Amino acid sequence: MPSFLKKLSRRLRHPFNSRYAFARLRAYHTQPRSLEQVVDWAMNFGGGGYMRVKTMQKPAEITALAQAVQALQPRLILEIGTASGGTALIWSYLASEALISCDIKDMTPQRPLFSRFPPPGSQCQVSLLSGNSHEPGFRAQVEAVLDGRPVDFLFIDGDHTEAGVTADYRDYKHLVRPGGLIAFHDICEKQPLASNQVQYLWRRLKPLAEVEEFIHDPQQSGFGIGILRVPDEGAPDL
Numbered sequence: 001m002p003s004f005l006k007k008l009s010r011r012l013r014h015p016f017n018s019r020y021a022f023a024r025l026r027a028y029h030t031q032p033r034s035l036e037q038v039v040d041w042a043m044n045f046g047g048g049g050y051m052r053v054k055t056m057q058k059p060a061e062i063t064a065l066a067q068a069v070q071a072l073q074p075r076l077i078l079e080i081g082t083a084s085g086g087t088a089l090i091w092s093y094l095a096s097e098a099l100i101s102c103d104i105k106d107m108t109p110q111r112p113l114f115s116r117f118p119p120p121g122s123q124c125q126v127s128l129l130s131g132n133s134h135e136p137g138f139r140a141q142v143e144a145v146l147d148g149r150p151v152d153f154l155f156i157d158g159d160h161t162e163a164g165v166t167a168d169y170r171d172y173k174h175l176v177r178p179g180g181l182i183a184f185h186d187i188c189e190k191q192p193l194a195s196n197q198v199q200y201l202w203r204r205l206k207p208l209a210e211v212e213e214f215i216h217d218p219q220q221s222g223f224g225i226g227i228l229r230v231p232d233e234g235a236p237d238l
């Protein structure tokens, strides 16, 4: 189907997809959830079109990461790479003050749904920003939302090229407080796509700081999460 027809069909189905997504969100919010349940919802929320919520993560890896983030008792979380909002659902459960999630795609259709992700009673404000993380103007927008507040956890899961992921690390690492965490997705040495090059950055970074890897199966192709704890003097330069 030509892309303009695909877009038109998405628009026409949007009201139905929206109704379904909000019904799912209400079901999710009916009771207090454990972290493991939230991860399960992020994997299986479902839905269609712009309103589909999902995450392309390995359950064991994302659960281990979410537990490490929970141990920080984070107030502020910054994510580069929202996609279908699966990981944003998890971060909005964990952040007590704010989640800033960014994507190069226009996130306007998803904003009403994703901004309601935090559980009932949570004070977490969700800012869903659309723009290219590599553009200085966009970085300024992120900094304006933060307004000087330190980030506890930065999840870098946007541009997966070596140059792109390195730029995101260099451009946003100063926002993370000492003791906070920076995580990268797709650190496995074997990757199914040539454009997935996070492993090259990870190889250079891991001798420079306290790091941990969550890799479900050492033989797997793709996935794998690496976390770096920011030292007192700040995240290492590359």
Ligand SMILES: C[S@@+](CC[C@H](N)C(=O)[O-])C[C@H]1O[C@@H](n2cnc3c(N)ncnc32)[C@H](O)[C@@H]1O
Binding pocket: 054, 055, 056, 057, 080, 081, 082, 083, 084, 085, 086, 087, 088, 102, 103, 104, 105, 131, 132, 133, 134, 157, 158, 159, 160
């Ligand atoms: C792998 S997906 C993120 C998945 C999501 N974190 C999850 O697991 O649920 C990567 C996303 O990064 C976005 N992206 C790629 N390059 C970007 C850039 N330069 N700035 C902002 N977002 C970017 C893509 O549009 C895509 O939606």
